[in-house]
Amino acid sequence: MIKTVKYTRDILPEEFTNDLSAQSHRFQHVEAVAREAFRRYGYREIRTPIFEHTELFARGVGQETDIVSKEMYSWTDVNNDRLTLRPENTAPVIRSYIEHKMWASSDLVKLFYIGPMFRRERGQKGRFRQFYQIGVEVLGKSDNPAIEAEVIEMIYWILDELKISDTELLVNSVGCPACRPQFNETLRRELAPLLRELCADCNRRYETNILRVLDCKQDAERTAQLTPILDLLCRECNLHFLQFRSYLDHKGIPYRVEPRLVRGLDYYTRTAFEVTSRTLGAQSALLGGGRYDGLSETLGGPPTKGFGFALGLDRFVMSLPHDLADPSRPELYIAYLGERAFAYAMTLISKLRRQGIACVMDFEQRSLRSAMKLADKLKVAKVLIVGDNELDQGQLILRDMRSGEQQLLTEDELLRFFHGQK
RNA sequence: GCGAGCAUAGCUCAGCUGGUGAGAGCGCCUGACUGUGGAUCAGGAGGUCGCGGGUUCGAUCCCCGCUGCUCGCCCCA
Numbered sequence: 455m456i457k458t459v460k461y462t463r464d465i466l467p468e469e470f471t472n473d474l475s476a477q478s479h480r481f482q483h484v485e486a487v488a489r490e491a492f493r494r495y496g497y498r499e500i501r502t503p504i505f506e507h508t509e510l511f512a513r514g515v516g517q518e519t520d521i522v523s524k525e526m527y528s529w530t531d532v533n534n535d536r537l538t539l540r541p542e543n544t545a546p547v548i549r550s551y552i553e554h555k556m557w558a559s560s561d562l563v564k565l566f567y568i569g570p571m572f573r574r575e576r577g578q579k580g581r582f583r584q585f586y587q588i589g590v591e592v593l594g595k596s597d598n599p600a601i602e603a604e605v606i607e608m609i610y611w612i613l614d615e616l617k618i619s620d621t622e623l624l625v626n627s628v629g630c631p632a633c634r635p636q637f638n639e640t641l642r643r644e645l646a647p648l649l650r651e652l653c654a655d656c657n658r659r660y661e662t663n664i665l666r667v668l669d670c671k672q673d674a675e676r677t678a679q680l681t682p683i684l685d686l687l688c689r690e691c692n693l694h695f696l697q698f699r700s701y702l703d704h705k706g707i708p709y710r711v712e713p714r715l716v717r718g719l720d721y722y723t724r725t726a727f728e729v730t731s732r733t734l735g736a737q738s739a740l741l742g743g744g745r746y747d748g749l750s751e752t753l754g755g756p757p758t759k760g761f762g763f764a765l766g767l768d769r770f771v772m773s774l775p776h777d778l779a780d781p782s783r784p785e786l787y788i789a790y791l792g793e794r795a796f797a798y799a800m801t802l803i804s805k806l807r808r809q810g811i812a813c814v815m816d817f818e819q820r821s822l823r824s825a826m827k828l829a830d831k832l833k834v835a836k837v838l839i840v841g842d843n844e845l846d847q848g849q850l851i852l853r854d855m856r857s858g859e860q861q862l863l864t865e866d867e868l869l870r871f872f873h874g875q876k
Numbered sequence: 877g878c879g880a881g882c883a884u885a886g887c888u889c890a891g892c893u894g895g896u897g898a899g900a901g902c903g904c905c906u907g908a909c910u911g912u913g914g915a916u917c918a919g920g921a922g923g924u925c926g927c928g929g930g931u932u933c934g935a936u937c938c939c940c941g942c943u944g945c946u947c948g949c950c951c952c953a
Binding site for chain 1: 948949
């Protein structure tokens with residue numbers, strides 16, 4: 455049997471899987487709520503290719519990051535192009551922003567995207583090699599922290615609307631090109647004498663990404679005595695962070711300052727944030743994002759401020775309430791008896807569908823009993839029964855599957871009945 | 877890339893220190909019920925016990941290897 459590739463999976467209609475985290479209607483629901491949020495907040499959809507030139511990610515995300523150095527699906531095309539399945543979508547969106555000169559037509563560009571990303575990681579709860587992200591990017595001339603607060607407010611609206619609770623917002627500032635070298639240096643100096651006491655991972659991080667040492671759970675006790683990164687920010691970064699926090703306070707959005715929060719992608723500057731959930735297991739990040747003011751220049755574009763986030767659709771789906779109903783189930787099942795009724799049902803069902811009614815019928819001649827069983831299994835709300843008797847009398851039977859009540863209707867009355875429902 | 881656990885029917889699992897016949901619940905199909913579902917009852921279909929090797933008179937059970945899944949580390953959404 456040919457199966458899905460390791461650590462990938464099918465997202466299925468609910469009738470084919472008990473796994474709530476893999477049911478397609480739950481994905482649809484998160485997408486629908488997110489799209490409504492984007493509509494209200496003025497975001498426009500962008501769809502970029504799922505593969506790009508490898509160089510885009512090497513330069514945008516950073517050659518030394520885990521993503522680029524070991525997790526990308528890359529290949530050389532027949533014409534020797536180096537191509538990569540996108541591992542994230544901020545760099546592609548910036549690429550598009552530059553390619554289509556969006557800066558020329560608007561000072562502030564607000565984009566959203568929904569789609570699959572690919573990373574060659576080991577699978578785990580809430581982590582797959584093909585996973586889905588919904589994200590936004592705010593691009594333009596302004597780096598006003600009010601932009602950041604508005605984005606986070608929108609995130610909270612989405613979380614509320616989806617009834618996802620038990621979450622926590624963590625915020626931090628990772629500085630800018632002006633102050634980061636300095637606090638990296640300070641960190642290096644303060645950590646040097648401690649290195650022998652720190653775990654193996656931290657010794658490695660000391661060389662590769664020193665900020666990550668702060669994120670280590672094992673060595674939390676020892677690193678707690680270091681100068682907090684927030685004390686080392688430059689004037690401008692410090693002011694920016696304070697303003698950002700005051701806007702959150704103003705909006706009544708609760709958060710926790712987490713000086714250990716460090717994002718793993720190179721392009722982040724200043725504000726970094728994450729929303730975690732207690733219910734997710736080891737991979738607790740529901741979403742993450744931050745500011746990336748230099749990214750456009752890095753990719754050959756004009757100086758541009760940027761802020762955005764991406765949410766893990768797979769993880770959102772896991773966090774949704776368990777009892778979410780699937781609204782895409784058919785409402786009506788047509789049970790027919792005999793050839794004449796079959797021909798009639800064929801044309802009637804077309805009329806109903808053109809009116810927007812979700813209705814289905816079976817194509818085998820079967821007993822009314824087995825048709826009813828089928829309708830029951832489909833969980834339709836109503837069943838229309840039509841046989842020779844009904845055709846002769848010009849009256850159809852409409853049965854409510856919940857109450858068991860039946861009424862007689864002419865075809866016109868039926869069409870009007872469902873029309874009124876819409 | 878590293879570590880641990882698991883692998884028996886479509887699903888969830890049982891199978892008592894290796895010993896005649898491979899099981900349960902749910903689901904599925906049929907009938908009791910010639911044109912009325914859910915409940916009940918009676919039948920039925922469905923399994924190379926993940927794959928390969930070894931130990932043994934005998935392996936679903938013990939050992940080794942492989943594969944897959946799951947969870948954790950790293951890292952991220």
